Amino acid sequence: MANIVVIGVPEDGCLSLTSRAVSAVSQARVVAGHPRHRVWFPQFEGIFLDMTQGFSNWLNQVIDQSEEGDVVVLASGDPLFFGIGGTLLKQLPASDLSFIPAQSSAQLAFSRLGLPWHDAAYLSCHGRGLNGLVARMQQGALFTLLTDKTNTPQVIARHLKTYHETHWTLTVCEQLGSPREQIRTFGIDELAQCETEFDPLNILVAQRGSPALWGGHGQFAADESFLKRMPQKGLITKQAVRHLALTAMCIRQDDVVWDVGSGSGSIAIESAKFAxxxxxxxxxxxxxxxxxxxxxxxxHGTDHVQLITGSAPAALADLPKPNAVFVGGSRGEMDAILTGAWAALQAGGRLVVSAVTMDTVSEVYQWASACELQFDAQLVNISNTQPLAHYQRYQAENPIHLFSFSKEQSFVKTHLFVKKTVVSEGNS
Structure with missing residues (x-):
C-alpha cells in the first residue's frame, strides 16, 4: 500500500466524497492539507499538518511522515490537475503515492457551461507572470486559466486588452461545486473595468471570438503590418529575406531567441510565433x-518578446543562453557580437547573420575563417512587381547575404569556439 494517499476533496465536502476516500482518512495516522478541507473530517483525531504554516516547511513534514506510512494529503478537486500531486511526484517515487481524485475545477466549469472540453487547453497564471499568456492562447480556441490573488480575472483581462486580444469571452467560475458557486460571463473590456472582488477560489474559461491569430496579422506577416522608424521607412528585414532567415534559424516552440539589431522587431516577432x-x-x-x-x-500579440534597450555585445551578457540568434545590425561591433553570440549559443543552436554591405560580408567571412567555422551562405536577390502605366514591371531590392552557422551537438571546443566536424557549404 502507498505511503501517501492523496485525496481530492470537492467543495461540498462529504456529500460528494467516495467511501474509499472516507475510509482512507479514517485509517490515516497523519492528515495534511488546508484547514478548509480538514473540517469535513471531524472524526479524525490524529496528527494534522496545516499547509498554511508555509508550503516548504509543510511539504518537508509530509515527506518525513511518509516514511512511517498512513499519511493522507487533502487537496482540491483532482490533485493531478495543476495540483499537489505533481509536486509530490517530483519528490517521491510513484510507488509511494496513490490518488483518489474528485472532479477537477475545469471539468466542473465546462459541465456548467455545457461545453465539450476534449480540445480545451489549460494554462496556469498561478504564482507566475503573465508574459507569454497571449502567445500561448494563439494555440487554441478554448482555455481554462487558473488565477491567483495577484493574477485576478481583471488583471488577466487587462493583459489581454493590452495586446489587442479583445475578442475573447471570459467566464469567471467561483467556488465550483460548493453551495456558494457562482458563474458570470464577461467581454474583455467589461471584465477589465469590473470592480467586483471575486472569490479567491475561481477559474476563468476563455472562448475565442475570432479566428484571426497574432493580432489579426497571422504567421508570416506582411511588411505592412509592422510600424517602422519615422521619418525613414526602415529598419526592417523584408518579408522574403525574413522568411529565409526564419527557416535557417530552425526555431522550436520552447526556444530562446535573440534578435540583435532588431530595428522594427520583425524578426523577433515572427520568431516568437514559432517559439x-x-x-x-x-x-x-x-x-x-x-x-x-x-x-x-x-x-502582434507577442507578449513573450522583451525589448532590450542597449548596445551589443554588452546588452547580451545577462540574457538566457539562446537556441537561435539572428544578427541584423552591428554598429561596427560585428566581430565582438558574433564572438559573444557564438559562445552563448546552446549546442544544436543556429546563428544567422544578414549582411547588406560588402564590408559586412567581409567581416562575417573573416570572423568565420579566424574561428575555423564552416557556414552556409545565400546571396538573396529579390525583385517585386511594380505598376508601370498599364503594365507590371520588376523592381529589384538590395541583394542580401545570409550566413548560417550551426553549432552541432558533436562539436569539439577550441578556445571560445566550437569547431564543426562535418563541412557543408553552399551558395545560391
Missing part, C-alpha cells in the same frame, strides 16, 4: 526605434 512557449529578446540600441518596436510587439 510560442519560449522567450524572445529584441536587442536594439537606437532609441528612435523603441516606440515602433514596442508597438509592433503589442500589435
Amino acid at each position: 510560442a512557449r519560449g522567450q524572445v529578446f529584441a536587442v536594439e540600441c537606437n532609441d528612435a526605434c523603441f516606440d515602433s518596436l514596442q508597438a509592433n510587439i503589442f500589435a
Whole structure:
C-alpha cells in the first residue's frame, strides 16, 4: 500500500466524497492539507499538518511522515490537475503515492457551461507572470486559466486588452461545486473595468471570438503590418529575406531567441510565433526605434518578446543562453557580437547573420575563417512587381547575404569556439 494517499476533496465536502476516500482518512495516522478541507473530517483525531504554516516547511513534514506510512494529503478537486500531486511526484517515487481524485475545477466549469472540453487547453497564471499568456492562447480556441490573488480575472483581462486580444469571452467560475458557486460571463473590456472582488477560489474559461491569430496579422506577416522608424521607412528585414532567415534559424516552440539589431522587431516577432512557449529578446540600441518596436510587439500579440534597450555585445551578457540568434545590425561591433553570440549559443543552436554591405560580408567571412567555422551562405536577390502605366514591371531590392552557422551537438571546443566536424557549404 502507498505511503501517501492523496485525496481530492470537492467543495461540498462529504456529500460528494467516495467511501474509499472516507475510509482512507479514517485509517490515516497523519492528515495534511488546508484547514478548509480538514473540517469535513471531524472524526479524525490524529496528527494534522496545516499547509498554511508555509508550503516548504509543510511539504518537508509530509515527506518525513511518509516514511512511517498512513499519511493522507487533502487537496482540491483532482490533485493531478495543476495540483499537489505533481509536486509530490517530483519528490517521491510513484510507488509511494496513490490518488483518489474528485472532479477537477475545469471539468466542473465546462459541465456548467455545457461545453465539450476534449480540445480545451489549460494554462496556469498561478504564482507566475503573465508574459507569454497571449502567445500561448494563439494555440487554441478554448482555455481554462487558473488565477491567483495577484493574477485576478481583471488583471488577466487587462493583459489581454493590452495586446489587442479583445475578442475573447471570459467566464469567471467561483467556488465550483460548493453551495456558494457562482458563474458570470464577461467581454474583455467589461471584465477589465469590473470592480467586483471575486472569490479567491475561481477559474476563468476563455472562448475565442475570432479566428484571426497574432493580432489579426497571422504567421508570416506582411511588411505592412509592422510600424517602422519615422521619418525613414526602415529598419526592417523584408518579408522574403525574413522568411529565409526564419527557416535557417530552425526555431522550436520552447526556444530562446535573440534578435540583435532588431530595428522594427520583425524578426523577433515572427520568431516568437514559432517559439510560442519560449522567450524572445529584441536587442536594439537606437532609441528612435523603441516606440515602433514596442508597438509592433503589442500589435502582434507577442507578449513573450522583451525589448532590450542597449548596445551589443554588452546588452547580451545577462540574457538566457539562446537556441537561435539572428544578427541584423552591428554598429561596427560585428566581430565582438558574433564572438559573444557564438559562445552563448546552446549546442544544436543556429546563428544567422544578414549582411547588406560588402564590408559586412567581409567581416562575417573573416570572423568565420579566424574561428575555423564552416557556414552556409545565400546571396538573396529579390525583385517585386511594380505598376508601370498599364503594365507590371520588376523592381529589384538590395541583394542580401545570409550566413548560417550551426553549432552541432558533436562539436569539439577550441578556445571560445566550437569547431564543426562535418563541412557543408553552399551558395545560391
